[in-house]
Amino acid sequence: MLQETTEDLGFDEIKDHILVRAWLNQEVGKEEPDHCLSQVDPLEVERATSELVKEGLVQQKNGCLKLATKGENQARSLIRRNRLAERLFAVVFNLSEEAVRAQACRLEHEKVLTPEAVEGICSFLGHPPSCPHGRPIPPGDCCRLFVNEVRPLVTPLSLEEVGENYRIIFIAPKYHSLLERLSGLGVIPGATLHLLQKRPSYVLKIEETEIALDKEIAEGIYVVRHTNGHGI
Template sequence: MHPYHGHKRDEILEALWTMAEDQLQTNADLAARVESTRLDTIVEEMIAEGDVVREGDKLALTEKSRPRAAQIIRRHRLAERMFCDLFGLEEQSWEASACTFEHILDETVTQSVCAFLGHPTVCPHGKPIPPGACCNGNHKPIEPIVISLKDLKVGQSGRIAYITPRTTRRLSRLVSYGVVPGSDVKLNQRYPSYVIRIDQTDVALETEIAKEIFVRVERE
């Protein structure tokens, strides 16, 4: 083992994960994301230990390293959600903290945060959050404070935390009704369609769309 490279190694795993999402694979792409004068040496060590695979000039995660990379990405993106949804902070004030938190959160805390936020599937940038053991819906130790609009009770109010629309067309339609993060909404009806009151106006939504709107509810 190479104890002094632990943190850099995590950074490399994280970079390889996000590079794959962005269709980037080369050494140069990695060097653009991870700063280290010893990058080549560390990558060689990781290849030797089966954490990184190189084919031609392309680098990738392996079956062995993917679960750990997923954990790091998961913690980072949950931390982003936490700063964004719970504390309502602007991105510039939480980006650095999210990077710190991904190294601090242990598995138990991560699961509590995940449940607390309603097991979110995307980060504030719209990137997928790898699911954890808590996300299968079988056990909910903590009642989430951010829930899908479709799970609101009639008469319940909240503030829109984030929206995960399947299409940009859908998003622009929602925006035109004022259905945007930060807006206060109240659910007035569930059947036959969802009707929310937003800014003195009633807006009817299909279930499919209601599912994609996440609301931060006030706890009594």
């Protein structure tokens, strides 16, 4: 997830990496390697870790790091900012995966996005549940309160209107195994669909094929209105 070169890492960035690594370890349930930290002077990593312990952000037992409540909140903010930025650069600017990672990391560590800006991006993107790599985006207040003061650029198909054309931007199904099934039906990012009905089931048309889907699946298909043959 983090792609800076070793020379780019200041002391605060090293601390960020340690917090993020601790978050990822808890998220996946195993030790996650960090390419950048592996190239940093071990003494600097140890010094940064000691400072995080003193600040009450992490706890260290038997060589393992665990996030304290305060550290978990800070790590969540870093992860949320990074994964939302990845989704933004992938969806809106259609950047390559390498460019997406690099730009998202800059925004994560430079902290140029205010909390209000992060919430605005999340609402603009339709409160995406995951980043382009399938990892969950920690929800913010805007997600829990369903704030939609800004018309989302990308929205779940379940919230759209019958009779309109849409372009699929990304798919984030509740169960990852559904991706292969949907792909086999032609329900893939970039495809254009026409929404025929929403009840009793969702029926959409892609090219000449009509496809029936449950509401739960439609909620994981994120689209943008397709106007005059052009989406975003």
